[in-house]
Structures are given as C-alpha cells and as structure tokens.
Amino acid sequence: MKRLTGHCLCGAVTLDVAPAKEVLTACNCENCRRWTGGVNFTFEVEAETARIDGPVRTYSPENWAERAFCGACGSGISYRFTGDGPLNGLLKVSAGLFDDAGGRRLGTEFFADQRPAAFNLGQPHPTMTAAEVAAVLGPDLPEGKP
Numbered sequence: 001m002k003r004l005t006g007h008c009l010c011g012a013v014t015l016d017v018a019p020a021k022e023v024l025t026a027c028n029c030e031n032c033r034r035w036t037g038g039v040n041f042t043f044e045v046e047a048e049t050a051r052i053d054g055p056v057r058t059y060s061p062e063n064w065a066e067r068a069f070c071g072a073c074g075s076g077i078s079y080r081f082t083g084d085g086p087l088n089g090l091l092k093v094s095a096g097l098f099d100d101a102g103g104r105r106l107g108t109e110f111f112a113d114q115r116p117a118a119f120n121l122g123q124p125h126p127t128m129t130a131a132e133v134a135a136v137l138g139p140d141l142p143e144g145k146p
Contacts, residue, residue, distance in 0.1 A: 006097035008075035013054035015077070017045040017093055023107030024095050028115040029130070031061060035076055039119050042079060042092035043104055050091060052077065085137050 001022070006015045024043050032040035055071035064083030069076050076094045081087040095101035109115070112127035128136075 004098050006099070008054070008070040008073055008077065008097060010070065010073035010075075012072040013052065013056055013070045013075070013077055015093060015097060016051040018049050019104070020044040020046055021107065022104060024101055024104045025092065025107055026109040026121060028109070028111040028119065030114070032111075033116075035067060036094075039115070039121070040079070041095040041101065043095055043101070045091050045093050047080070047089060047091035050093075087137065
C-alpha cells in the first residue's frame with residue numbers, strides 16, 4: 001500500500017507509515033474518548049516499517065497498551081497493544097495526523113454501544129459492542145476500557 005506522511009500539530013513529530021488496510025477504525029471506549037476528546041479515528045500500520053521521529057513520549061494507562069504523543073504539543077500519535085493477546089504489537093496511528101486520513105473510508109467502529117449520541121458517524125459500517133470486543137481480546141480486557 002502507498003506510504004503516507006504526516007505530522008503532529010507543531011510539526012516536531014513526523015510520521016512515514018505503510019497502512020496495513022484501506023480502512024480507518026473508530027473507537028468509542030472511555031479511554032479513547034478521554035484521549036482524543038471524541039471518537040478515536042486510527043488506521044493500522046505496518047509497525048516494523050513505520051518511521052516516527054521526534055519528541056515522542058508514551059503513557060500506559062492500561063497494562064496491555066501504550067499511547068504515544070508529541071512531547072512538545074501533546075498531539076496523540078499512536079496506540080500500540082503490548083499485552084500477550086492476539087493484537088500484541090499492533091500499531092494504530094491517529095488518522096488526523098495525515099491529510100484527509102489518506103482518503104480512507106470507515107471500517108469497524110469499536111465499542112459502538114458506548115458511543116455518545118452526538119458522535120453518530122452516519123454512514124453504514126461494521127460495529128462491535130464492548131462485549132464483542134472483550135470476547136475477541138480475552139478476559140484480561142476491562143470492559144469498556146481498551
């Protein structure tokens with residue numbers, strides 16, 4: 001797939017990534033809403049080929065995931081699963097760091113049952129509830145808090 005380049009709000013962090021899929025994902029879990037102030041739109045990238053340069057800092061509010069952000073302006077950069085489950089190592093980057101999110105359409109919306117009414121995404125797309133996400137990720141995932 002075509003590589004995309006992007007940057008944080010202040011430009012201190014730059015990204016050059018290869019999307020793994022042609023679609024964006026959306027997450028409405030409590031942690032993602034607090035992290036972004038809304039729906040967390042991301043896309044999966046080929047982690048082993050991603051180049052992310054600049055003053056990146058990380059925060060691990062969960063024991064199975066890590067969130068990265070710009071140490072200068074605070075822009076959310078990525079979300080990486082660090083647990084032992086099936087998603088270990090998966091890297092999801094914030095779609096807003098790239099012009100027009102690379103022209104991607106919306107794929108799966110996670111924690112759709114926890115989406116605030118004002119966050120209706122409008123277009124038809126696959127959804128998963130908190131219980132469905134927990135069934136895929138395993139019993140260590142606290143319900144509603146990926």
